[in-house]
Amino acid sequence: MVYLWWLFAPLLISLVLPLLILLILYSSIIILHIYKRRTDLKEAYCNDFWDGARHMVATLWTGHGRIWNGYEVHGMENIPDGPALIIFYHGATPVDFFYLLSNILIKKKRIIHVVADHFxxxxxxFKLLLDVFDVLHGSQEECIKALKNGNLLAIAPGGVREALFSDENYTLIWGKRKGFAQVAIEAKVPIIPMFTQNVREGIRSLGRLKIFRILYEYLRLPIVPLYGNFPVKMRTYIGNPIPYDPNITAAELAEKAKTAVEFLIDKHQKIPGNVFRALMERFDKSQKDD
Structure with a gap:
């Protein structure tokens, strides 16, 4: 039994560790509920009130990112003071986006609205957390409205398919999606590409198994098992903005955005990704300012 424990313990731990992300999410929700109880319901929904709660949650995620993944952000200066659409590669979980959102909230005092899958x-x-952090269902109308109100908005065009069925080669799974580009055109805002180094090495999925792809396409539920949550080095790179151009089509802009994200992947990610190498990059100081 002792031999079997030492044989299977790493496997069990790698399957359980992804639940740490869910635990921190529910801890964030508990913080919001405690904060809400400090005052009456009417005052609780004032912006000034929730600003304090957001900063508490952001501090939790920022601390976790620094300790667990040695998290860094490069290219923060590419985030404008006005509205913009951030387009990013979707890892098996969006933990890197949680880190980025928290850093921008603390350093720039801005909230990033984000489009999430229906599930x-x-x-x-989750309702309170989604409301407080302005998570959107993703209709073009509400996305355009958020941008025209001067906000930052983030979309991962690959969505759940990219999260579950991409792999260590960091292939974008966008299909022919161009709705996000139409949103940027109608809102007259720049698109900002974003990519996080080693995000796929942190948490991986078993999406290569055909049965899970079939189940997802039939049920539209992300029931693919995840494993890992390894403390790999993560660096988010924010690329140069793609400026608003009234003469470009949505299809052309979508292709430009895809090329920009692929450029960040080619520049900052060693392909194929490797968990051990990503762990060792925690100690590689030569890449700090790459």
Whole structure:
């Protein structure tokens, strides 16, 4: 039994560790509920009130990112003071986006609105968290409205398919999606590409197994098992903005955005990704300012 434990313990731990992300999410929700109880319901929904709660949650995620993944952000100066659409590669979980959102909230005092898949809105206990952090269902109308109101908005065009079925080669799975480009054109805002180094090495999925792809296409639920949550080095790179151009089509702009994200992947990610190498990069100081 002792031999079997030492044989299977690493496997069990790698399957359980991804639940740490879920635990921190629910810890964030608990913080918001405690904060809400400090005052009456009417005052609780004032912006000034929730600003304090957001900063508490952001501090939790920022601390976790620094300790667990040695998290860094490069290219923060490419985030404008006005509205912009951030387009990013979707890892098996969006933990890198949580880190980025927290850093921008603390350093720039700005909230990034984000489009989430429909299943997120059905997760038990998540409503308050989604409301406080302005998570959107993703209709073009509400996305354009958020941008025209001067906000930052983030979209991962690959969505759940990219999260679950991409792999260590960091292939973008965008299909022919161009709705996000149409949003940027109609809102007259720049697109900012973003990519996080080693995000796929942190948490991986078993999406290569055909049965899980079939189940997803039939049920539209992310029931693919995840494993890992390894403390790999993560660096988010924010690329140069793609400026608004009234003469470009949505298809052309979508292709430019895809090329920009692929450029960040080619420049900053060693392909194929390797968990051990990503762990060792925690100690590689030569890449700090890459």
């Amino acid at each position: 997120v809105f059905s997760m038990p206990g």
